[in-house]
Amino acid sequence: MDLKFKLKKTCSCGARLGEFETKWGKHKTPMFMPVGTQATVKTLSPEELKEAGADIILSNTYHLWLRPGEDIVDEAGGLHEFMNYKTGPILTDCGGFQVFSLAKPKDISEDGVKFKSHIDGKELFLTPEKSIEIQNKLGSDIIMSFDECPPYPVTHEYMKNSVERTLRWAKRSLDANKKRDTQAQFGIVQGGEFEDLRKWSAIETSKLDFDGYSVGGVSVGEAPDTKLKMIEYATKWLPEDKIRYLMGVGEPIDLIDGVIRGIDIFDCVSPTRLARHGNAHTRNGRMNIRNAKYARDFTPIEEDCDCYTCKNYTKAYIRHLIVADESFGQRLISIHNIRFLTKLMEDIREHIEKDDLLEFREEFYNKYYKK
Amino acid sequence: MDLKFKLKKTCSCGARLGEFETKWGKHKTPMFMPVGTQATVKTLSPEELKEAGADIILSNTYHLWLRPGEDIVDEAGGLHEFMNYKTGPILTDCGGFQVFSLAKPKDISEDGVKFKSHIDGKELFLTPEKSIEIQNKLGSDIIMSFDECPPYPVTHEYMKNSVERTLRWAKRSLDANKKRDTQAQFGIVQGGEFEDLRKWSAIETSKLDFDGYSVGGVSVGEAPDTKLKMIEYATKWLPEDKIRYLMGVGEPIDLIDGVIRGIDIFDCVSPTRLARHGNAHTRNGRMNIRNAKYARDFTPIEEDCDCYTCKNYTKAYIRHLIVADESFGQRLISIHNIRFLTKLMEDIREHIEKDDLLEFREEFYNKYYKK
Numbered sequence: 175m176d177l178k179f180k181l182k183k184t185c186s187c188g189a190r191l192g193e194f195e196t197k198w199g200k201h202k203t204p205m206f207m208p209v210g211t212q213a214t215v216k217t218l219s220p221e222e223l224k225e226a227g228a229d230i231i232l233s234n235t236y237h238l239w240l241r242p243g244e245d246i247v248d249e250a251g252g253l254h255e256f257m258n259y260k261t262g263p264i265l266t267d268c269g270g271f272q273v274f275s276l277a278k279p280k281d282i283s284e285d286g287v288k289f290k291s292h293i294d295g296k297e298l299f300l301t302p303e304k305s306i307e308i309q310n311k312l313g314s315d316i317i318m319s320f321d322e323c324p325p326y327p328v329t330h331e332y333m334k335n336s337v338e339r340t341l342r343w344a345k346r347s348l349d350a351n352k353k354r355d356t357q358a359q360f361g362i363v364q365g366g367e368f369e370d371l372r373k374w375s376a377i378e379t380s381k382l383d384f385d386g387y388s389v390g391g392v393s394v395g396e397a398p399d400t401k402l403k404m405i406e407y408a409t410k411w412l413p414e415d416k417i418r419y420l421m422g423v424g425e426p427i428d429l430i431d432g433v434i435r436g437i438d439i440f441d442c443v444s445p446t447r448l449a450r451h452g453n454a455h456t457r458n459g460r461m462n463i464r465n466a467k468y469a470r471d472f473t474p475i476e477e478d479c480d481c482y483t484c485k486n487y488t489k490a491y492i493r494h495l496i497v498a499d500e501s502f503g504q505r506l507i508s509i510h511n512i513r514f515l516t517k518l519m520e521d522i523r524e525h526i527e528k529d530d531l532l533e534f535r536e537e538f539y540n541k542y543y544k545k
Numbered sequence: 546m547d548l549k550f551k552l553k554k555t556c557s558c559g560a561r562l563g564e565f566e567t568k569w570g571k572h573k574t575p576m577f578m579p580v581g582t583q584a585t586v587k588t589l590s591p592e593e594l595k596e597a598g599a600d601i602i603l604s605n606t607y608h609l610w611l612r613p614g615e616d617i618v619d620e621a622g623g624l625h626e627f628m629n630y631k632t633g634p635i636l637t638d639c640g641g642f643q644v645f646s647l648a649k650p651k652d653i654s655e656d657g658v659k660f661k662s663h664i665d666g667k668e669l670f671l672t673p674e675k676s677i678e679i680q681n682k683l684g685s686d687i688i689m690s691f692d693e694c695p696p697y698p699v700t701h702e703y704m705k706n707s708v709e710r711t712l713r714w715a716k717r718s719l720d721a722n723k724k725r726d727t728q729a730q731f732g733i734v735q736g737g738e739f740e741d742l743r744k745w746s747a748i749e750t751s752k753l754d755f756d757g758y759s760v761g762g763v764s765v766g767e768a769p770d771t772k773l774k775m776i777e778y779a780t781k782w783l784p785e786d787k788i789r790y791l792m793g794v795g796e797p798i799d800l801i802d803g804v805i806r807g808i809d810i811f812d813c814v815s816p817t818r819l820a821r822h823g824n825a826h827t828r829n830g831r832m833n834i835r836n837a838k839y840a841r842d843f844t845p846i847e848e849d850c851d852c853y854t855c856k857n858y859t860k861a862y863i864r865h866l867i868v869a870d871e872s873f874g875q876r877l878i879s880i881h882n883i884r885f886l887t888k889l890m891e892d893i894r895e896h897i898e899k900d901d902l903l904e905f906r907e908e909f910y911n912k913y914y915k916k
Contacts, residue, residue: 212869213862219873242840242865250843250861258857469613472621486629490621491584494613498583501872502590 175315175358177385179417183526189433191526194417196263196315196358203417203438204522206429206515207232207265208445212241213257216446217505218512220259225482226509227516230263230316232441235308236272236300240293244311252313263315265441268305268347268362270321271390271422282322284339302343306350314357318388319347321362326394333366337375340364348382358385360419363408366391367400372407386417389437393423402431409436426455426518426542430535433522445511449504452496455514459542463507468493481513482506546686546729548756550788554897560804562897565788567634567686567729574788574809575893577800577886578603578636579816583612584628587817588876589883591630596853597880598887601634601687603812606679607643607671611664615682623684634686636812639676639718639733641692642761642793653693655710673714677721685728689759690718692733697765704737708746711735715750729756731790734779737762738771743778757788760808764794773802780807797826797889797913801906804893816882820875823867826885830913834878839864852884853877 177194184190192203207230208215208223215223215231223231233253238244250256253264273279273287277298281288286301302320309317321340324333344361351359361384365371379387389408392401405420412418417439420432424442432440448454452464454475461468461475474484475492483492483506495503518538525534548565555561563574578601579586579594586594586602594602604624609615621627624635644650644658648669652659657672673691680688692711695704715732722730732755736742750758760779763772776791783789788810791803795813803811819825823834825846832839832846845855846863854863854877866874889909896905 212865212871214866214871214873217872217876219876241869242861246841246861246865249841250859256859256862256865258862470617470620488621488627490613490617491627491629494583494617494627495585498612500583500585501588501875502585504872505588505590 175354175356175385177316177358177417179386179415181414185526185529185531187434187532188436189522189526189531190436190438191523192417192438198262198315201229201263202523204429204433204519204526205229205439206424206519207439207441208512209234209441209443210257210259211443212237213247213253215508215512216450217501217508218446220257220261222482222509223259223512224261226512227520228262228512230265230439231259232265232267233312233314234269234272235266235305235312236269236276238266238312239269239308240291244308248311248313254313265316266309266312266314266318267421268309268318268320269300270305270362271323273300274323274325284342287322302346303350306347310351310353310357316358316360316386317351319344319359319361319384321364321390323364323391323394324366326366326391326396328366330368330371333364333368333371337364337371341375341378344379344382348384360384360386360388360417362388362390362421363412364391365404365407367396367404369403369407372404373411376408376411380411380413384416386419387412388419388421390421392420393428401428402435405432405435405437412436424515426515427535427539429515429518430522430531430538433526434531434535445515446504446508449507449511452493452503452507454507455511457538457541463489463493463496465493475507475510479510479513479517481510483510546725546727546756548687548729548788550757550786552785556897556900556902558805558903559807560893560897560902561807561809562894563788563809569633569686572600572634573894575800575804575890575897576600576810577795577890578810578812579883580604580812580814581628581630582814583608584618584624586879586883587821588872588879589817591628591632593853593876593880594630594883595632597883598891599633599883601636601810602630603636603638604683604685605640605643606637606676606683607640607647609637609683610640610679611662615679619682619684625684636687637680637683637685637689638792639680639689639691640671641676641733642694644671645694645696655713658693673717674721677718681722681724681728687729687731687757688722690715690730690732690755692735692761694735694762694765695737697737697762697767699737701739701742704735704739704742708735708742712746712749715753719753719755731755731757731759731788733759733761733792734783735762736775736778738767738775740774740778743775744782747779747782751782751784755787757790758783759790759792761792763791764799772799773806776803776806776808783807795886797886798906798910800886800889801893801902801909804897805902805906816886817875817879820878820882823864823874823878825878826882828909828912834860834864834867836864846878846881850881850884850888852881854881
């Protein structure tokens with residue numbers, strides 16, 4: 175499926191303003207995608223996601239394969255029908271990251287990965303063909319090619335073999351997609367912190383006919399500077415006219431820095447995961463609502479925030495809910511955190527228009543990170 | 546505060562149709578009140594409660610006293626402001642039931658009850674005056690007098706001493722209410738399964754100037770027949786022109802049977818507690834959504850239910866959420882279960898109008914309880 179990506183403007187700093195289309199409408203980039211791991215963005219309804227400014231959401235192939243199983247989702251009429259998400263596109267990942275991080279792989283071969291389920295220990299085998307078959311059944315709007323996501327750090331030799339195999343898997347993934355007319359497909363660039371391997375992976379993957387390219391293996395434990403270099407090494411070799419997606423990154427400054435390095439879309443579990451621990455994003459930094467100083471604070475998390483939570487609830491109440499382990503507290507902070515990131519992306523788009531994103535970055539950084 | 550209770554009709558079977566007023570509007574009885582133990586009806590927003598047909602909700606004095614503390618709720622402007630529940634009244638219980646069930650009382654004296662907090666083991670002392678002072682600060686629309694809720698069974702002698710003390714506590718509770726102009730107050734009839742003590746408690750409590758009377762100590766482990774007798778023993782001595790409230794009862798047939806014995810309002814945690822375990826009410830009985838037979842059932846919990854859940858989600862999806870331990874599943878079933886009970890009360894009111902509640906009971910019982 176052609177996403178009709180239009181690059182509307184490239185900033186002097188490297189940031190890109192764009193737009194693409196799906197059957198759900200037009201989608202502005204740069205954008206942030208909340209994650210609905212198990213066919214639900216934790217604690218939230220589709221209506222709340224929409225109100226919080228979410229557009230595309232991501233769901234996890236690995237998790238849905240194990241539970242409830244792709245056949246059930248298929249019989250339901252696909253993931254949109256199954257989870258009643260009918261206001262925007264869904265992107266599914268390929269399962270690679272979860273297989274390598276959650277499931278403790280037993281054995282990686284040219285064919286695929288043999289590993290044990292993190293739920294019941296059952297032995298499973300995931301291949302590029304299987305990952306695509308599952309994603310075809312899930313019926314997401316954008317699917318990802320199957321890749322190896324190596325741990326950090328590994329040797330140059332290990333990574334070279336890995337990116338070469340990931341490229342062969344990318345070709346197999348592309349050949350396996352039986353629904354290319356309705357499901358767009360992205361390739362994944364790996365290569366760790368090695369400039370030559372990122373370059374090779376980006377150039378070779380770009381030769382394949384993907385609808386977008388993602389940068390994988392970032393935010394797996396490397397230093398902040400290394401992270402930015404990993405992105406740069408990849409993006410400078412990616413085609414201008416295709417969407418670029420940085421996987422698993424959701425820290426506010428990383429979103430801005432990713433955009434400056436030419437990234438268009440991002441996903442991360444962080445807004446809902448932070449919420450579970452009582453952490454809320456604010457322009458003045460991360461706030462832990464459990465802090466005793468909020469016990470009598472009858473103002474919203476952020477006075478000028480337009481989210482449902484900030485319009486209706488106080489820090490004192492949300493703190494009470496989190497301390498009392500009431501999931502409504504997690505829900506309220508999740509709504510705010512998602513809105514914080516979708517609003518940040520709106521601001522980023524505005525500052526690309528004005529071509530003053532670097533000034534915005536400076537201002538944002540000083541408020542959020544310097545106490 | 547005068548609730549201006551109007552008894553509009555008494556059925557041949559004993560069921561009563563009524564209406565009362567608060568500053569939030571007019572409220573039809575018989576009615577069911579969902580419970581928001583810790584200033585939140587678990588997993589639900591105020592908007593969802595309203596949409597599910599909830600009118601009054603109940604919150605727990607004991608829990609709010611311990612956390613966040615009544616002073617914080619008071620400073621917030623009362624419980625409605627604190628929890629953003631602005632579409633209907635809130636009733637608070639007196640803390641008695643929780644003190645006796647959760648907190649393992651150390652020592653009951655004429656003055657009050659000394660016990661340890663179930664949260665941190667801290668020693669606490671609750672008296673009628675303290676219970677009312679807390680409820681005054683919580684700012685609920687209806688408050689309850691402090692009572693002793695003895696375990697079941699106890700001896701006649703124990704119960705006699707207990708109901709006599711509960712009556713003295715009722716007088717002290719009434720004297721302690723500094724906000725009678727804005728907070729209506731109910732007395733509580735105790736007496737266990739003893740007809741003479743229920744009668745005595747009902748008559749003596751009725752002599753005090755309460756705005757309503759509740760029947761306590763029911764559903765604490767006694768047999769179904771005993772339960773109904775406990776209610777009858779009390780209600781036949783209660784004044785016709787005051788609201789009658791059966792505390793802690795939420796099993797569907799018990800609601801109908803309570804109404805037939807002259808009860809006007811009910812509360813119970815059951816709709817949300819059942820939801821947590823994946824249990825949903827249907828007219829054909831209780832459904833455990835975890836059952837494998839629902840894995841591929843793409844129909845709603847109840848086809849003809851008008852709740853948000855049934856209009857938008859399938860059993861297969863809700864089952865997946867519950868099995869995967871996603872709180873959105875609990876939320877969806879909670880919405881349905883609350884709507885099931887508010888709809889049941891609407892049906893009960895309709896059948897009181899038609900004076901065929903006993904036929905409705907028979908029909909309901911046969912569908913819900915006989916497999």
